[in-house]
Amino acid sequence: MKFTNGYWLTRPGVEALYARSPYELSVGDDGKSIDVLATTQVIHDRANTLNLPIFRIHASSPAEGIIRVQASHWKGSRVCPGFPINEQDSDGGSVTASAQGLGDGEIGEEGATVRLDSGDLSLTVTKGDSFDMTFRCGERELTHARGKSLARFLLGPDAAVSTQPVGEFGVSPTASAYDESPVFTSIQLGLGVGERVYGFGERFGPYLKNGQTVDIWNEDGGTASEQGYKDIPFYMTSNGYGVLVNNRGHVSFEVATENTETVQFSVPGETIDFYLIAGPHPKRILERYTALVGRAAKVPAWSYGLWLTTSFTTKYDEQTVTSMIDGMAGRDIPLSVFHYDCYWMREFHWTDFQWDKRFFPDIEGTLSRLHQDRGLHVCAWINPYIGQESALFDEGAAKGYLVRKPNGNIWQTDLWQAGMGLVDFTNPQARDWYKEKIKTLLNQGVDAIKTDFGERIPSDVVWFDGSNPTTMHNWYTQLYNQTVFDAIEEARGKGQACLYARSATVGGQQQPVHWGGDCESTFNGMAQTLRAGLSLASSGFGFWSHDIGGFEGTHPDPAVYKRWIAFGLLSSHSRLHGSTVYRVPWLFDQEDERRGVVNPPEQTAVSVLREFTNMKISLMPYLYQVGLGAHEEGLPVMRSMFIEFPDDLTARDCDRQYMLGPSLLVAPVFSYSGDVDCYLPKGVWTNWFTGKQEDCRQAGRWISEQDGFDTVPFWVRDGTVLVTREGQASTEYAYGTDATVSVFLAQDGKAQTRVRDEAGDDVVFFAERNGNQVTIASSDGRDFTGCLGRGEGVRSQDGRVVLTVA
Template sequence: MAAPQRSVRCIVLTWVALHITTTEAVDRSNFKTCEQSAFCKRQRNVKPENSPYRALLNSLDVTRESVKLQLINEVNKVPLLLEVYGLRGNMTRIKINELNPLQPRYEVRDVLVREPPTVPLTVVGKDEDSVELSFENKLYKVIITSKPFRMDIMTGNELLLSINSRGLMVFEHLRKRKDSYTEKISNTVGSMWNKIKNVFISEEKEEENVENQEVKGESEAADEEAQAEKPEDTNSQKENEEKEDEAGMWEETFKTHTDSKPNGPSSVGLDFSLPGFEHVYGIPEHADNLKLKTTEGGDPYRLYNLDVFQYEIFNPMALYGAVPLLLAHNLRRTLGIFWLNAAETWVDISSNTAGKTLFGKMLDYVQGANEIPQTDVRWISESGIIDVFLLLGPSPFDVFKQYTSLTGTQALPPLFAISYHQCRWNYNDEDDVRTVDAGFDEHDIPYDVIWLDIEHTDGKRYFTWDPNKFPNPKEMLQNLASKKRKMVSIVDPHIKIDSGYKIHTTIQSRNFYIKTKDGNDYEGWCWPGSAGYPDFTNPEMRSWWASMFAYDQYEGSMDNLYTWNDMNEPSVFNGPEVTMHKDAVHMGGFEHRDVHNLYALYVQMATSDGQIQRSGGTERPFVLTRGFFAGSQRYGAVWTGDNSAEWDHLKVSVPMCLSLALAGISFCGADVGGFFKHPSPELLVRWYQAGAYQPFFRAHAHLDTPRREPWLFGDDNKLIIRTAIRERYSLLPFWYTLFYHAYRTGEPVMRAMWVQFPDDMNTFSLDDQYMLGDALLVRPVMEPSVRGIQVYLPGKGQVWYNVHSHQRHTGPQNLYEPVTIGTIPVYQRGGTVIARKERVRRSSSCMQDDPYTLYVALNGQNTAQGDLFIDDGHTFNFEKKNEYIYKKFNFVNNSLTSSTDPVGHYKTAAWIERIVILGARKPATVTIKLPDGTESNLNFEYNTETSVLTIRKPAVNIAAEWSLYIR
């Protein structure tokens, strides 16, 4: 491909300069609105009315696996195939595709962990207008109505949701473009043929009386086709013909970029109505509130992976990742809609209660208004097929289990990965790395990982090191390893076009680059300048990429070097919307428009596989990605991208991570301090306090910002930051156990309040506080210069303990909590047990055999339960060899019992040095009994003011089984 013209170079260099130096917010004109996206505009112009689609019930085909029938668009006569599946675990799958497409339409690959197991669908009723199906032992019913086509999902007499009830389904068929002459001939022939059919049909009707209803239906369909030439239909037919050349159907221009559409418009859209639901969540990634807003009068939420630096907040613009999963929740049930489509997607949300105040809703109730609250959701994608999973709950945790049974659970990260990470763009050289590493030791601040951004490479050639700044990478890594610390280096998917660069020449020689529509290697501009983009949809390309992480391929790498995949949306500085042209071509002839949102997932997948392979399948990987899709949770962590050092960006990090957690991605965090701009000391301190209680905990900063290591803001602020980081390290056993549960069951680590308290309406819109597991409630301070904040403590009769003061509170209540610059309100829920390690050292690996402290928080019934997962913290042996310890702690009748999962086995020197019981009564004696019958008295202290009992040195191995008696 020829080098870009001078004007293009200027545009690209200007964009890069802005990316590096700007302090302004994102230029929204670089990114499309729905009005500027031809397919979104076209579909959104379809208003609620009678749908042109009809289900041909006489085509019904029922097998043990599925129910299939044809749909017909009565305007253009294009037949579609509807497939309905009952899935094990209260799920339904619905697929709609062209019956005879011009060429295969793209169906998303590699996202589902397996083909989901089905349950039989049974026809339990049928008449001329509808068919009724049942599944899951008749717990659920699917009613398909013929004309207009509609589907309803019911349980008993309760309507859960309806499909196409507003008639907004649109399925644009693939077609060949006709020139005007050919089109006229075709229209003339078509007109003559319709007239001939009219004659034959009229004669046929005179000769025989059709009595059979199914035959009658077929005849009516033919008759309706024959009516196309009637005068009253001429205008609508003409309009449909003219739509063949409507703007944006065969090619689309945005600014200076034009994408061709060789097979014409191919978008799909479908509406879902959710009666009884006012609160919907999910569809990350957006810098917005947790509860999704209605989109009437504005743009829909957009799902299209884009490089949006210094993004705006509280709007529906697309960001770096896309998970097309929406959850709906009310007091009785939680539902999920998983729209499996990797093309650009817009989600419209409307509600019949939108705009009504709480008073207005109460007035409706008093006046006896019988309108049921309802939320309507409309999905619109540019290409592909309709492939949607309906997750029927009924509880939030049922929906999490259902979704992760499809797309996989969060990978269990190595222990170091959930510790503290230090990063900036860029640590300059090996001396800089050494100095920063020593600074943490000097100031007694723990950390596990130091990061290197793009400047560490040799001219932005990934898998290389700058020979002047990083001449001895192994020596640098060995120095970190001696302190049990790690490094992460960046490896981006844009490859510098350079005949002397083996990564490029190998990809080129193996024909692994994405192609242009003309068959040439696609080239765009990114950090290295002119760059090629590997086709990660190709399994052979992914396998080769993975092999490049081998120690003999990635020179200078060691087993303590891990990976950061950035710019993998993919980012193309001189491309439309700073990404790839949609008519670029991937393996199998599919266009980039079909697979765009999958690209980042494939990059992270191949990188993760590479780390596993380099260890011979022994070590767990760690890969951070900026772009993501459904299923990305299987491969590592996500962060919220190029945020700013502003209070609102700190605040929005909470709902952003909560939304990701609802969509299966628990390993989420935001750049502590903000990537752009320079935080005030107060903002930085508050961000460290908040980040210490988010799953991924990394400080990061822009190239243009002053240095931000924790000790550079004065001794007072350093001590507060150190305290926050040390709190994170003391809670690592708790965090690690939460991630183990996320891996096993799909339940989120960081949880929206309504997830844990689904029957408390006061939690439904809360997104400035959250739960960690079921045990800790966190309310970060996210406003400047405050002396106190409001915290909502939910649960009727639920006991809560401030983890710092141990003060006891009872819910439900709105609590005013006084704060200082050194405090963050965190509460342990009564009825839980949390394990901590309070001997904090320089890195998590140094704490491997350190003793535990158990915090037992009693509820109103004086009971508590908790658990603890322990393994080596870095290998797959917990899974392959059952090398783990899984403990359960149960406090009841003034006795604390420790039991162990008999399957797991793992030796550790760690022991229990302290047990702290919150809400206890003062005892006379405390004794511990071991399985061999040995009993001994233990020393204890009791604080009358806080009702805290501290039992010192039980001195039992953490793996042992024992019982503690308080008398």
């Protein structure tokens, strides 16, 4: 949100107050916080203090390496709630505050300072004629707020400031920001030359956010616009820090736009509240950030397998479901989860949790057969809206569980389901009521829930707990997903709960998994999806998925579908889903045949899907361990090149490839021809499919290759010990037993990897290269098959094998 007209002027209808001078400085009584009274003009004598607005700033530390700053103009005004925070010093470090030059009580002479230290991170405020708050890591400056950086803007009715929230559930797209609030508070944090900015949750534009305006306001807007389903008021930069704006409502970011030297963020009201999180590298930032706001729960091993859905608006019944599952089995494509999308419930009755008996007369028997005879897990679609034809509408209305308007009427709309209402998850009894409905599904044999929607939340309503309606727009999704996740966890146990959620806010990363929304079935849609996933992973979300082949469109081009298969199966979670056409692979072979395209056997959609599904299953010893890292350390399974190689200037801008964990590089193919450029950072890399090595020890470099549908640029990083197991029918097996241990060591040195599974098995495999000799061993003496790179395997004896480099 832009308030200024160029560098010097404000926009018409805008009055600005700026923090001009730190006047009073003090250290908190606990010795672990600092306070600053900043005046809006320089004080020359006491008479200048009359009729003078001030800002009050309080800085504290909830954990080592994190500093919280709260700044207010009028502290009596209503403050938007922040996010649930784990305020504990998990690193065991010290937090201290100190002052210098405060000889005259708290006022001090010019040049007096207060300083807050939290581990290596510090915040210093200096008394003087110009406002200055500086954050440092050791002696290195991270960022600062200087000059006219902290501001309070008063808007008139005709202020020339527009606001982003749009549509029926916000304000109109052309409205003045005055319609949201007459007062906004903002702060600008400085950017260094060449400093890059990333994050903000799911954003479908470029991964590099410099030059973008980002509004934190969840919308159901598809994947080809500036809107997102999962907007997160958090960013991190290449200078080694992250920032969380602690506000559940509408936060507007100007990333090197309104002021090209800063990131500005603004919120409605008189108070702004943010956390600055030190690195120095992105992984450390994410570790600290997720310790602050919560980390992902463990996801069950079965969830990593291939998911197949009925797709949206398709006509299906029990016979259709059986034919799809039989078709996959008959083509030797391992399937882990079958998902029933919207139409398992009767039209106009969403959501009533009642299976449509016209098409599913014995659902308990069906689900039992899917479990016992097919070894499948089952997912079912829901949303938080209750159509007025649903029996739950009357029940929820009678008990006060539906959101109401200020006049006392139930809020209703015909958009989506006729006359639908909205469950009020701020009401604890409504949450318990909804959880019991979820548990009914679980008792019938459902294992996972797809929590669709959660973005279309009205602002003209009254909530049970009195929450501000604007604040609840973004926060609603967390209450919704938390309620469903808790229900599954209570029924199935910790580590066995799994969502497939579309919307999220800060905290949502604790309830995995999330998918990327309604993408176009095109190469552009595929690229948008990847960019959004990289941004989400840079915002604390450990698991992420998307619709293989794309969602929109009646029938994706078979080439798009097949290229997307490789991308989808080399993601943390993998789902075949679309809009009006089933996404089973044999339909795409038929489409090619209809167009006169004859594919060699290994290039058919069926063959490509089988190849990459089996490949993912074989990689489960690695993938499951990386997934545990998301749970234990907050590190995403899929991560940008910047996260893994923050000092590589080229890697910082790559958004058409990613790292799958720390060791595997994936570059999806976005072309019919298979031509693709891939950047390999400094080191030695081995192509998974060909065994070819690229020696980039002198410097990283771009390579070009052409891939058939059955391959993709997939490179293994040197220093990797990769454990796999071929020939498994599902993602649930003993990962460390009868394993193949592939060692990638181009020079002398040591490497190791840990392998754990759901059964509690835990083993470490060690590798050491000395000259041309490589020794591989297991921590407990178990046997395995060892090999160098993608070479021939040798069976160990007593848990040890020695190999010679050719």
